[in-house]
Amino acid sequence: MSEGSILSSKAGELYKRLCKEEWNATMTGLLVGLFSVLIMAWWRPWGAVGAIRNWGDWMIHGFANLVGAESGLLELYLETPTGWLAGSGSVIGIGFVAGAFISACLGGDFAFRIPPRLELAKAVVAGILMGIGAALSGGCNVGGMYNAIGNLSANGFTMWLGLVIGVVCGLKYIYWEMSNITWGSGGAKTFDFPEGMKTFVGVVGLVALIVGAVKFAGIEDADAIDAIGGVLFAGGKSAAYLKSLSGLLIIAAALGYVMQRGRWCMVQGFREPHMTGDATLAKSVALSICVVAIGAAVLKYSVPVRADGYPVLAELHYVRGTFGWGSIVGGAIFGFGAMLAGGCGSGTLWRVGEGQVKLILVVPFFALANSLMTKWFKNFGEDMINLEREGKLGKYVYMPETFGYTGTLLLIGAVMLIWYLVVSWNEESNKLIIDF
Amino acid sequence: MTITAPADVKADLTLDAKGLSCPMPLLRTKKEMGKIKSGEILEVLGTDPGSRNDLPGWCEKSGHTFIGEKEGDGCIHFFIKKG
Numbered sequence: 001m002s003e004g005s006i007l008s009s010k011a012g013e014l015y016k017r018l019c020k021e022e023w024n025a026t027m028t029g030l031l032v033g034l035f036s037v038l039i040m041a042w043w044r045p046w047g048a049v050g051a052i053r054n055w056g057d058w059m060i061h062g063f064a065n066l067v068g069a070e071s072g073l074l075e076l077y078l079e080t081p082t083g084w085l086a087g088s089g090s091v092i093g094i095g096f097v098a099g100a101f102i103s104a105c106l107g108g109d110f111a112f113r114i115p116p117r118l119e120l121a122k123a124v125v126a127g128i129l130m131g132i133g134a135a136l137s138g139g140c141n142v143g144g145m146y147n148a149i150g151n152l153s154a155n156g157f158t159m160w161l162g163l164v165i166g167v168v169c170g171l172k173y174i175y176w177e178m179s180n181i182t183w184g185s186g187g188a189k190t191f192d193f194p195e196g197m198k199t200f201v202g203v204v205g206l207v208a209l210i211v212g213a214v215k216f217a218g219i220e221d222a223d224a225i226d227a228i229g230g231v232l233f234a235g236g237k238s239a240a241y242l243k244s245l246s247g248l249l250i251i252a253a254a255l256g257y258v259m260q261r262g263r264w265c266m267v268q269g270f271r272e273p274h275m276t277g278d279a280t281l282a283k284s285v286a287l288s289i290c291v292v293a294i295g296a297a298v299l300k301y302s303v304p305v306r307a308d309g310y311p312v313l314a315e316l317h318y319v320r321g322t323f324g325w326g327s328i329v330g331g332a333i334f335g336f337g338a339m340l341a342g343g344c345g346s347g348t349l350w351r352v353g354e355g356q357v358k359l360i361l362v363v364p365f366f367a368l369a370n371s372l373m374t375k376w377f378k379n380f381g382e383d384m385i386n387l388e389r390e391g392k393l394g395k396y397v398y399m400p401e402t403f404g405y406t407g408t409l410l411l412i413g414a415v416m417l418i419w420y421l422v423v424s425w426n427e428e429s430n431k432l433i434i435d436f
Numbered sequence: 437m438t439i440t441a442p443a444d445v446k447a448d449l450t451l452d453a454k455g456l457s458c459p460m461p462l463l464r465t466k467k468e469m470g471k472i473k474s475g476e477i478l479e480v481l482g483t484d485p486g487s488r489n490d491l492p493g494w495c496e497k498s499g500h501t502f503i504g505e506k507e508g509d510g511c512i513h514f515f516i517k518k519g
Contacts, residue, residue, distance in 0.1 A: 022489055109485045115455040174459075178467060188455025190483045190510055263486050268458070275459060276466075276494050342457045354485070356457050436467060 019106040019202075019261075028262025029284030033291025035255045036150065040292075040299055042247040044088060045151060045318050046255060047143035048345035049134045051093020053374060056131075056367030057081035058231055076375055086225070086235035088248055093349065095249040098209050099256025100353025105202030107261065112191040115358045118184030123361040126341035130348075130362070131369025133334025135377060136393065137162065137327040138320030140334060140345025141266045144327060146285070150292030151318035152300065152408050154397035155327045157415070162331020167270045168434065169332070170339025175436050209253050216246035256350055265347035267338040277430050279423035286416040293412045297405050315398060324394025438488065441504030441515045447479030448472055454511050458486045462494055465516070469500065472518050477503065480514040487514065 001009075023031075039046045057077070064077040084090045104110040115123075130140065137144035137159045145163060148156030193201075219225060222239040258264070269281035299313040322330065338344045341362045343351050348366070351359040377387045387393055399408040426432040451468045453461040461482045472478055480491065488505065491514050495502040499519035506513050 111483070113455055113457070113483050115457065119456065119460070174463060178463065188483075190455065192510065263489065265458070271459065276462070276497060278493060278497060280493075339459075342459060351457065358457055436470075 019103070020108065023258070023262035025262060025264065025280045025284040026287065028258055028264045029288035030291060031258045031262075032255060032264060033288040033295070035251055035258065036147065036288075036292045037295030037299075039092075039248065039251040039255070040151075040296060040313050040317075042251060043244050044248075044313070045143070045147040045296075046092050046096075046248075046252055047089065047139055047147060047318075048093065048096070048349050049140045049143055049370060050087075050089020051091075051096075051349075052131075052345070052363060052367045053370045054081060054084065054087055054090040054093075055363070056369075056371030058084075059364065059368060060371055073372065073375055073379070076379060080229075080234045082235035082237075083229070083231055083233040085232045085245075086237050086242065088241075088245065091245045091248050092252040095209070095252030096256035096346070096349050097353045098205060098249075099253030099258075100260040100350035101256075102202050102205045102209065102253070102353075103257040103260040104354035105198045105205060108195055108198055109260070109354050110198050110201075111193065112355045112357055114187065114189045114191075115356075116185050117187045118181065119358050120187075120361060121184060122340045123358045124365050126337045126339075127362040127365025127367075128369045129333050129337030130341065130345070131366045131371075132373050133162075133166070133330045133332070133337055134345065134366075134370050135373035136322070136330025137334060138322040138330075138388065138393070139318075141338070142344075142346050143318060144320070144322070144331065144334070146266060146289060147292065147318050148320065149289050149412060151296045152293060152399045152405075152412075153319040153323075154399055155320050155323040155394065158323055158394070159327040159331035159334075162328040162333075163267075163270050163335040165328075166332035166335020166337075167267065167339055168274055170336040171271060171274055171434055173336070174339060175434075179436075209249070213246040213250045216249060217243055219243050255346075256353060259346060260350040260353060265343060267335065267344035267347055270335065271339065273423045273426050273432050274434050277427050277433050279427045282423040283420055286419050290413060290416050293409060297400075297409055300400075301405055315400075316396075319396055319398045321388040321391060321396040322394040323397045326388075326393030439492070439502065439504040441506045441513065443506075445477065445503060445515050447515060448476040450479040450481065453480055453482045453484075453487075455483055457484045458490065461487045462490045465491065466494070466498075469516070469518055474518050476518055478516045478518065480516065481509075481511045482514060483511050487512065491516065 058081055060077045061081055064074040069075050134140040138155060145156045145159040219239055219242045222242060225233050225242060226236050266285055269285035272278040273282055300315050341348055343359055348359045348362050352363060380387050403411060449472050451464055453464050461484055465480050468478055492502040495516055501517040503515035503517055
């Protein structure tokens with residue numbers, strides 16, 4: 001074999017490793033943790049609901065303008081929401097889906113997969129439940145649990161508890177459904193594309209992503225962006241804010257890429273110990289949370305500031321006033337919905353990137369339900385009180401204020417170790433498996 | 437690593453899981469296995485890329501043999517011998 005052909009075969013192997021093969025769960029969990037810390041160091045923790053809610057705000061804003069709402073909840077939507085490309089939450093969501101799309105195209109996984117009719121009906125219900133659950137919990141599995149615990153906030157633990165309850169109930173429902181519902185098993189169709197075309201589109205997507213980030217980084221005239229306004233650029237953000245979106249876009253895309261390549265789904269980590277006994281993803285999620293918690297502790301401990309005096313990561317970032325019933329009930333509703341959907345908040349978005357029509361359908365219903373519930377909770381009753389701020393959903397508990405940074409990290413580590421031991425024990429004993 | 441099924445593999449029962457996404461292909465497979473005897477082969481028709489990892493992993497854990505997969509007719513054909 002010539003030196004040239006050896007190099008070419010090695011390049012082929014590298015491409016296969018990076019773009020085609022499924023990545024090992026442990027490595028994926030570590031990478032998700034690393035990018036989660038990097039995005040916090042850049043600006044803020046990532047989440048899936050921020051984007052989804054923004055898209056829902058726009059749908060209802062359009063409807064409110066169309067019908068000319070003058071009272072009630074709809075009136076609150078007359079104000080123009082932040083544009084898709086002008087708000088940090090939405091840009092993270094777009095970057096995440098783009099990263100997953102690039103990964104799915106380069107790996108040959110992309111195809112429009114239309115599920116049977118029953119699955120489409122479940123997608124609608126799942127989206128609504130996930131939207132309600134995320135509003136009660138103060139985030140989905142990412143913002144309400146993964147990044148909440150990672151950001152040393154106690155509401156992450158209570159959502160964890162709710163998620164376990166919801167996932168177990170969801171699994172029981174699916175067993176019931178498989179034995180009792182025969183409707184809607186037809187209608188499945190797959191629209192696949194030639195391999196070469198997918199690779200080409202994946203490369204184009206990657207180039208577009210980089211160009212997009214460079215364009216954001218080069219923004220100097222914020223007024224010109226604001227003048228464009230509309231669904232893409234409304235919001236009146238400063239040039240510094242818009243410039244920062246460049247890093248968010250790229251890091252969120254890296255998260256989407258990694259999670260699609262490793263098929264890393266947090267709800268699977270909660271579900272598998274009860275379904276098959278497999279603990280691979282459960283262990284990976286636990287490890288990943290530890291990485292984020294250590295990273296957040298480093299960033300929050302002395303709250304480093306940027307040159308202009310803004311904190312890099314304020315202590316109260318991702319600490320929500322839902323430590324209590326809000327995140328337990330919300331987590332249960334969200335977990336049940338995620339079981340029907342077949343993906344959690346982040347798992348839904350990366351599956352959107354690989355063309356799963358069921359998950360594509362989940363998103364608008366998740367968006368509408370979450371937008372409406374959040375607006376209602378922020379303007380509750382005649383006095384229009386903010387339920388979370390008034391302590392009606394639970395408490396704001398930043399754990400280092402109670403346990404100190406050392407105690408908090410030890411607590412998170414201990415809980416993750418116990419979780420690791422329980423799921424490992426269950427792998428051998430199968431005691432937690434729920435059978436048909 | 438993908439295990440390719442032998443060209444002459446014959447199934448005793450076929451499950452159509454096309455269009456289903458995680459966790460439905462695995463759950464339907466689990467249920468369908470109850471309908472065949474030990475040593476018989478179940479063929480699962482699927483389109484979810486996740487099944488490529490889920491099904492062999494589940495077989496290893498539950499004592500079944502994952503024979504392999506092959507592509508055709510717009511889906512992936514997975515073959516499992518009941519343990």
